[in-house]
Amino acid sequence: MDKKAALAKAExxxxxxxxxxxxxxxxLYDWGLKTAEVEELISELIVTNFLNEERFAKVYVSGKFNIKKWGKIKIKQSLKIKQVPDKMITKALNTIDSGDYLQTLLELAEKKAKLITENDAYKKKYKLITYLMGKGFENNLISEVLKDNNLP
Structure with missing residues (x-):
């Protein structure tokens, strides 16, 4: 693939x-371009504003939180895998409203608590905490929300 076609396809x-x-x-590498061409095209995409890492991070955080109901830990790990700089990750994560964050955590906890059929209260709480940690929520917030709302 030549550079011009690759640029149009990348745009x-x-x-x-x-x-x-x-x-x-x-x-771009999958399309068979060489390193120099790849870096040149990425620069071109940044200049023309097709590629904006900060905008990507904000949209990604918004989508994963609002749609997938992921916690900050899981979102951060996912962005690190995509090699987004830490500064941009932090900035994007700060766009999540703390009230909405706690409300989402509470809603997930209440919904999951109803679905857990375990009779032993200790095991039920363990399963609930494990589920919420798997969604990427912080352990201290999970404990706080469960305690404040008398969940298992």
Whole structure:
């Protein structure tokens, strides 16, 4: 694939959905471009604002929190895998409203507590905490929400 065709295809790829530089770089290599061409195209995409790492991080955080109901730990790990800089991850995570965050945690806890059929209270609490930690919520917040709302 020549550079011009790759640029058009990459622009379309970025326009369809926000992407990280890591995702674009991998896609360009998959298309058979060489390192110098890949870096040149990434620079071009940044200049034309098709590629914006900060915008990507904010949209990613918003989507994973609002749609998938992920906690900050899981979102942060996922962004690190996509090689988003720590500073941008922190900035994006700070866009989550703390009230909404706690409310989401409570709703997930209440919903899951109803579904756990365990009779032993200790095991039920363990299963609930494990589930919420798997969703990426912080252990101290989980304990606080469970205690404040008399959940198992």
């Amino acid at each position: 379309h790829y970025c326009a369809y959905q926000e992407r990280s530089q890591y995702e674009i770089r991998n896609k």
